[in-house]
Amino acid sequence: AQSVTQPDIHITVSEGASLELRCNYSYGATPYLFWYVQSPGQGLQLLLKYFSGDTLVQGIKGFEAEFKRSQSSFNLRKPSVHWSDAAEYFCACSGYNKLIFGAGTRLAVHP
Amino acid sequence: DTGVSQNPRHKITKRGQNVTFRCDPISEHNRLYWYRQTLGQGPEFLTYFQNEAQLEKSRLLSDRFSAERPKGSFSTLEIQRTEQGDSAMYLCASSPPEGRGTEAFFGQGTRLTVV
Numbered sequence: 001a002q003s004v005t006q007p008d009i010h011i012t013v014s015e016g017a018s019l020e021l022r023c024n025y026s027y028g029a030t031p032y033l034f035w036y037v038q039s040p041g042q043g044l045q046l047l048l049k050y051f052s053g054d055t056l057v058q059g060i061k062g063f064e065a066e067f068k069r070s071q072s073s074f075n076l077r078k079p080s081v082h083w084s085d086a087a088e089y090f091c092a093c094s095g096y097n098k099l100i101f102g103a104g105t106r107l108a109v110h111p
Numbered sequence: 112d113t114g115v116s117q118n119p120r121h122k123i124t125k126r127g128q129n130v131t132f133r134c135d136p137i138s139e140h141n142r143l144y145w146y147r148q149t150l151g152q153g154p155e156f157l158t159y160f161q162n163e164a165q166l167e168k169s170r171l172l173s174d175r176f177s178a179e180r181p182k183g184s185f186s187t188l189e190i191q192r193t194e195q196g197d198s199a200m201y202l203c204a205s206s207p208p209e210g211r212g213t214e215a216f217f218g219q220g221t222r223l224t225v226v
Binding site for chain 2: 004006009034036041042043044045046049090092097098099100101102103104
């Protein structure tokens with residue numbers, strides 16, 4: 001069965017520090033992978049997506065993610081976190097006719 | 112185009128009442144999705160429309176839930192005889208017809224509270 005796992009429920013980093021959010025997927029075919037961000041009370045905004053080709057993808061707001069087929073991972077990274085990055089982050093895999101989401105990682109940023 | 116629009120943004124209802132939510136997708140998008148999100152969880156798929164046809168329904172969509180997209184434009188999600196367990200954020204998303212990997216654009220959601 002298709003599934004997405006985000007092992008870290010909550011992460012706290014200091015402003016200016018680097019960030020890595022983990023995502024592991026289980027999908028039988030070539031996965032299409034996404035990272036979305038959700039601010040409190042809001043819908044989801046797409047940060048970046050991976051379909052094929054270069055395994056390092058760049059997104060909005062300075063985020064990037066690396067697809068590693070051997071590890072079934074698609075980790076999200078940012079070299080320097082800003083206070084405005086505090087939000088919930090969801091990794092998703094595109095199944096047939098739907099997105100399958102992980103449970104999310106809540107990011108807190110300390111000044 | 113202002114994106115996917117959902118109404119109302121918030122709904123408080125008494126247990127046992129019926130509620131209906133509306134979603135207006137991005138105009139050129141023929142695919143529409145409903146998801147449910149509870150606190151601390153990622154969105155869970157409920158149902159999928161391609162134009163006016165409802166092509167997939169999750170087992171989460173009990174017989175108290177019904178969704179329609181009568182003319183392939185806006186969609187409604189109705190919950191009959193609401194229960195406290197129905198309290199959640201209901202998200203609508205739409206995507207263009209290009210293919211499986213096309214991103215879904217989400218609305219801001221309708222937060223339902225059943226008291």
